[in-house]
Amino acid sequence: xxxxxxxxxxxxxxxxxxxxxxxxxxxxxxxxxxxxxxxxxxxxxxxxxxxxxxxxxxxxxxxxxxxxxxxxxxxxxxxxxxxxxxxxxxxxxxxxxxxxxxxxxxxxxxxxxxxxxxxxxxxxxxxxxxxxxxxxxxxxxxxxxxxxxxxxxxxxxxxxxxxxxxxxxxxxxxxxxxxxxxxxxxxxxxxxxxxxxxxxxxxxxxxxxxxxxxxxxxxxxxxxxxxxxxxxxxxxxxxxxxxxxxxxxxxxxxxxxxxxxxxxxxxxxxxxxxxxxxxxxxxxxxxxxxxxxxxxxxxxxxxxxxxxxxxxxxxxxxxxxxxxxxxxxxxxxxxxxxxxxxxxxxxxxxxxxxxxxxxxxxxxxxxxxxxxxxxxxxxxxxxxxxxxxxxxxxxxxxxxx
Amino acid sequence: xxxxxxxxxxxxxxxxxxxxxxxxxxxxxxxxxxxxxxxxxxxxxxxxxxxxxxxxxxxxxxxxxxxxxxxxxxxxxxxxxxxxxxxxxxxxxxxxxxxxxxxxxxxxxxxxxxxxxxxxxxxxxxxxxxxxxxxxxxxxxxxxxxxxxxxxxxxxxxxxxxxxxxxxxxxxxxxxxxxxxxxxxxxxxxxxxxxxxxxxxxxxxxxxxxxxxxxxxxxxxxxxxxxxxxxxxxxxxxxxxxxxxxxxxxxxxxxxxxxxxxxxxxxxxxxxxxxxxxxxxxxxxxxxxxxxxxxxxxxxxxxxxxxxxxxxxxxxxxxxxxxxxxxxxxxxxxxxxxxxxxxxxxxxxxxxxxxxxxxxxxxxxxxxxxxxxxxxxxxxxxxxxxxxxxxxxxxxxxxxxxxxxxxxxxxxxxxxxxxxxxxxxxxxxxxxxxxxxxxxxxxxxxxxxxxxxxxxxxxxxxxxxxxxxxxxxxxxxxxxxxxxxxxxxxxxxxxxxxxxxxxxxx
Numbered sequence: 001x002x003x004x005x006x007x008x009x010x011x012x013x014x015x016x017x018x019x020x021x022x023x024x025x026x027x028x029x030x031x032x033x034x035x036x037x038x039x040x041x042x043x044x045x046x047x048x049x050x051x052x053x054x055x056x057x058x059x060x061x062x063x064x065x066x067x068x069x070x071x072x073x074x075x076x077x078x079x080x081x082x083x084x085x086x087x088x089x090x091x092x093x094x095x096x097x098x099x100x101x102x103x104x105x106x107x108x109x110x111x112x113x114x115x116x117x118x119x120x121x122x123x124x125x126x127x128x129x130x131x132x133x134x135x136x137x138x139x140x141x142x143x144x145x146x147x148x149x150x151x152x153x154x155x156x157x158x159x160x161x162x163x164x165x166x167x168x169x170x171x172x173x174x175x176x177x178x179x180x181x182x183x184x185x186x187x188x189x190x191x192x193x194x195x196x197x198x199x200x201x202x203x204x205x206x207x208x209x210x211x212x213x214x215x216x217x218x219x220x221x222x223x224x225x226x227x228x229x230x231x232x233x234x235x236x237x238x239x240x241x242x243x244x245x246x247x248x249x250x251x252x253x254x255x256x257x258x259x260x261x262x263x264x265x266x267x268x269x270x271x272x273x274x275x276x277x278x279x280x281x282x283x284x285x286x287x288x289x290x291x292x293x294x295x296x297x298x299x300x301x302x303x304x305x306x307x308x309x310x311x312x313x314x315x316x317x318x319x320x321x322x323x324x325x326x327x328x329x330x331x332x333x334x335x336x337x338x339x340x341x342x343x344x345x346x347x348x349x350x351x352x353x354x355x356x357x358x359x360x361x362x363x364x365x366x367x368x369x370x371x372x373x374x375x376x377x378x379x380x381x382x383x384x385x386x387x388x389x390x391x392x393x394x395x396x397x398x399x400x401x
Numbered sequence: 402x403x404x405x406x407x408x409x410x411x412x413x414x415x416x417x418x419x420x421x422x423x424x425x426x427x428x429x430x431x432x433x434x435x436x437x438x439x440x441x442x443x444x445x446x447x448x449x450x451x452x453x454x455x456x457x458x459x460x461x462x463x464x465x466x467x468x469x470x471x472x473x474x475x476x477x478x479x480x481x482x483x484x485x486x487x488x489x490x491x492x493x494x495x496x497x498x499x500x501x502x503x504x505x506x507x508x509x510x511x512x513x514x515x516x517x518x519x520x521x522x523x524x525x526x527x528x529x530x531x532x533x534x535x536x537x538x539x540x541x542x543x544x545x546x547x548x549x550x551x552x553x554x555x556x557x558x559x560x561x562x563x564x565x566x567x568x569x570x571x572x573x574x575x576x577x578x579x580x581x582x583x584x585x586x587x588x589x590x591x592x593x594x595x596x597x598x599x600x601x602x603x604x605x606x607x608x609x610x611x612x613x614x615x616x617x618x619x620x621x622x623x624x625x626x627x628x629x630x631x632x633x634x635x636x637x638x639x640x641x642x643x644x645x646x647x648x649x650x651x652x653x654x655x656x657x658x659x660x661x662x663x664x665x666x667x668x669x670x671x672x673x674x675x676x677x678x679x680x681x682x683x684x685x686x687x688x689x690x691x692x693x694x695x696x697x698x699x700x701x702x703x704x705x706x707x708x709x710x711x712x713x714x715x716x717x718x719x720x721x722x723x724x725x726x727x728x729x730x731x732x733x734x735x736x737x738x739x740x741x742x743x744x745x746x747x748x749x750x751x752x753x754x755x756x757x758x759x760x761x762x763x764x765x766x767x768x769x770x771x772x773x774x775x776x777x778x779x780x781x782x783x784x785x786x787x788x789x790x791x792x793x794x795x796x797x798x799x800x801x802x803x804x805x806x807x808x809x810x811x812x813x814x815x816x817x818x819x820x821x822x823x824x825x826x827x828x829x830x831x832x833x834x835x836x837x838x839x840x841x842x843x844x845x846x847x848x849x850x851x852x853x854x855x856x857x858x859x860x861x862x863x864x865x866x867x868x869x870x871x872x873x874x875x876x877x878x879x880x881x882x883x884x885x886x887x888x889x890x891x892x893x894x895x896x897x898x899x900x901x902x903x904x905x906x907x
Contacts, residue, residue, distance in 0.1 A: 022726030024811070032729040039733070044582055046760045053759045124442050125435035126449035140887035141880055142840035144847075145854055149880075152861065153872040338745035345847050356751050366755035374744045374752065381743035 050367065059364045066091070072358055074349045076265050087359055094351035095376065101271055101350060102337040108276035109336060110329075113283025120288050131284065138281035144342050146278055151270035151346045161257050172251055172258065178269050181248040182262040188238065192245035195238035199230040206230075267348035271340065279336045283329060290325035291317070323395055327388055334384050338377060351376060463488040463870075464877060478868040489874040493866045501856050501879070504696015510557075513687060514699055517554045521547060521706065529893065531900060544710055550676060555695070555703070559686035560634060560677075562624070564641030569624040572617045580610030634683035642670040692770040696851035698882065700770070704777055704842040704852065709835050711778035716785025720793055721815065723786065734786070741783035746841050749776045754848045773845045781838050788830040792823035826901065832894035836887050853879055 021028030054061055066087045073083050077093040078100060119131030138146070156175060159165065164172040164179070172179040206223045213219040239245065251261025294317050302312030343350040344357050356373040360366050424430040436446045467488030469478045476482050478490035494501075503511055524543040527533045553559075586603030590596045627636045646666040653662030680686055695703070722734030741749065753776030758767050796819050804814040824831075846855030857879045861872055 022728060022731075024727060028727040032727055035729055035733070041578065041582075045578060048581075048585075049762050050759045053763050056763060122445065123435065123438075124445045124449065125431070126453070127445050130449055130452060136888065137884065140836075140840075140884050140891065142843040142854070142883060144843040145840075145876070145880065145883060148854065148858065149876045152858070153876050156872065157869065341745040341747045342844070342847075344747060352745070352747055352751070356748060360751075360755060366751075367759065370748065370752050370756055374748050377745055377748065378740060378743040382739070385739075 057364070061365065061367070063368055065363050065365055065368070068363075070359065070362070072362070074354055076268065076349055087355075087363075090359060091351070091355050091372070094349060094354040097348070097354075098337070098340055098343075098350040098352075101268060101275070101340050101343065101348070102333075105272050105275040105279065105336050105340065106333050108272065109279040109283055109332075112276060112280035114287055116280060116284035117287035117291070120284060121291060135281045135284055138278055139285075143274065143278045143339050144345055147271060147274040147342055147346060150274045151267065155266045155270050162253065164253070164258075170248075170250060172253075172261075175266070176257075176263065177266040178264040179251040179258045179261045180264060181250050183246045184249055186244050186247055188242035189245040191238045191242045192235055195234040196231075199232075199234040202230045203227045265348070267343065267346050270346060271343050271348050275336050275339055278339070279332055282332050282335075286325055286328045286332065287321075290321040293324045294320045326391065330384055330388055334381055337380060341377075463873065465489075474865050475868050475871075478866075478870060487868070487870055489877060490866070490868055490870050491874065493860075493868075493871055493874055494878050496866065497856075497860045497863075497875075500860060501697045501853060503699055504851055504856060505694040506690060506696070506699065507694065510688065510690055513554050513557075513690075517551050518702075520550065520554075521702075531897070544713065546672070546676075548707065548710055550680075551703075553680050553682060553686055555690070555699075556692065557687035557689040559682040559684060562628065562633060563637035564645065565620065565627060565637050566624045566633075569617065569620045572613070573621060576610050576613040576617065579606055579613065583607035583610055632683070634677070638670075638674065638677070642667075646670070692768050695770065697856040698853050700845070700850055700852040700855075701839070701842050703770075704774060704845060705835070705839045707774050708777040708781045708838050708842070709831075711774070712781035712785045712834075712838075713831075715778065715782030716789050717820070719782065719786035720789040723790055724793060738783045738786050741780050742787070746777075746780055746844055747847060749780045750844060750848045752776060753779075769848075770850060773848060773850055777838070777842070777845075781834065784834055784837075785831070788827050788834055789823060791830065792825075792827035793819065795826045796822045828901070829894040829898040832890055832897065836890050836894075839886055839890070840883070853882065 017025045017029075021030075021032065024031070068087060069084050070087050070090045071083050074081055074090070074093055076097060078096040079089075079093060081089055081093050116131050116134055119127045120135070122128050122131075158173060158175040161172075161174045161176060164174040166172050170181055203226075206226055210221045210223045213221050249261060251258045253259075298316050298320065299312055302316045303309070307315065340350055341352040344353040347353065351373060356370055360369050363369070423433060425434050437443050465488075467486050469483055469487055469490050469492060472478060472490075472492040475490075475493075477492055478487055480487050499508075499511075503514055506514055524539065524547055528536065528539050528543055533539075583603045583606030586599045586606060588603075590598075590600035590603060623640065624637075627633050627640065630636050646663055649662040649666045650659040653659035677683055719734045719738055722730045723738065725731050725734070750773060753772045754769070757772055757775065761767060800818055800822065801814055804818040809817070842852055843854040845852050846858065851859060857875050860866070861875060
């Protein structure tokens, strides 16, 4: 007589029900079908209406327009561009300008944000109050307000080129923007860059080696002289061998304007200043919360183990604070990038301004252009959130280990 | 052993007094410990003082000391005329104040705006004070009645029908759309390789459309009869009130327990009737003020309040959808939320301004303000969904389990047990969303609406008031308005958070 346990019934219907309707079963399936029908209806209405409207307004559709001539000028572009280039090129010019202002804004915002956070955390009452007031004022004013304030009030109030505000006679600030020395590449540039790259790679390798030695064999290796040698020495050697990598062409006042030097357009200055100071206020709060989230006992435990204050900060406090800081910090970086689209208000030629603004009004193909613009930002934010989930997964794994 | 008999030493004179320890309390102590306790700190204090000096003094000088307080036009605010360095030009603000607050809203009708502000404040303030009772009625009035009343007050115009007419109209639109889709498919099948499939589907849709037509025939017939009568609005209102009250009475439990629902419904309809009568909606209402004339703080507040009110149901629906176990609804909610959260608001506004008009039938001219409102509502709804989802996650699982153990359905569990608790947890989050929405309303100035910032920018181009300090004065004034609103709300949010966490304090 067999006593093998009876196999459980297959319960095919139950599984099907689960897969189709979730926990709610057949009701859920019915809800889904109704929902799909409504969505299909709305989609049908949208497509049908859009088709009739485009026909009555004589607007072309499709992405063919991207190969047409744009026929308008852009006052700042990182790649060669003139008004006989295609809309594709306009798209990339705008995209690169968005990336430029975002990257520079992120750098400044991080620096200002960390400085303000240190002020707020300082035991000095006055300094922490000043930090607090900065955060409160900047956070409670709209970012567009601040962009317009810098552009229409502050930069417009600057003097004409002849009375420029000079900073060490190298930077000149006037109502036409910021005149900076123009870097001109010399023959020594490429060897210099190559030497720098080699130096960075070697330094990273050394760091990796030292960490392995520390964690696996408990051996402390002093690497900083070698790292310094690689990072400073190698480029120096290249400079000695091949000459200066860059020459700076200083701006000089000639007549009513400046000759030489590069001009940073005022729109860019206003946008960068406004975005970085605005985001810095949020970053300061994030950093402060991160540092305060590390328990006081951690610092005490570090010093009772005989670590110096700097070593405790570097090895114990900062890694734990970073764990709290990094995810919201990334979302602030993303916010800054998204806020850079406000450039359209002051005419800085970013993606939204030249592509979703000028190009739409010229071609009228709003659906394609706005979908492309939204797609770029969407891709960016999805990539960021994917990166953040990888980060979170790694943190969880290292916490569990 | 020591000699015990030796006389012990007894000190004759008092020990000299030690100096008192450094004072650590009071003002002096505070200065000593928090400002000047080390050389580094002294340096920082000096630095801070310098910084404050160079920011605070010029600001006060600009706003108050050097300011011009009276004048008729720009000449009053010029340095040559005033005879000293000129700071803020306040007469410019005084001249532009109505434009900054009402836009170009006709002067004779401004009392309507003021009345709306007053009504809103009267409903909102009690809602914000946790101590006051009747939160249910109050929030119902604020979230449902107030937007409708505000629309008729601000925009004007009347109504031609009521519930019956509107329902009949919407259903007729649906019927036409289904029939149209069927016809289109049947036509398409003539030129298609897989002709039978679209043909069959098209025929089915046409049949469905036909069925709907006859199903809603009583309703359309009733509407036509009502519209022919001498008092269409009141007749329609009466019929709607009777039908809705009867349905609620039956659903509420009939003779056994339905009285409460009946009384509530009748009271609501009585309130609506009073509203219609007071605003004369049946006789055309107030004169219509086109939204192009609206501007300034009015537009800012209209967009912010409509945005937050409209985003609540969207957010709740999306948050529940994202937690649902039904695959299609969950996937749709996630995609919807992540899409709108992933794009900047300005592209959403562009979408609403340029794309949305293409998506509706050509004979519907969508108003510019309404387009922006739709964009803002969708955008804020997606953010609100994430806030509310946080609140839903904070409600202990046992609550929903206990409710289903008591035999409550999913709808009852959600609406009576889970949501009320979740919404209480997220009040600070909702207020924070409102703050960022309030700040973000300034973006509508980019799509040619004149909110506070847009009106301010427009006022700069007035040659009558173009002086070197006009821009600074305008920004100072608008900045104060924005700051007062946002800072006040953020303090309120902190207060609520503190109150909600009261049980956790030691």
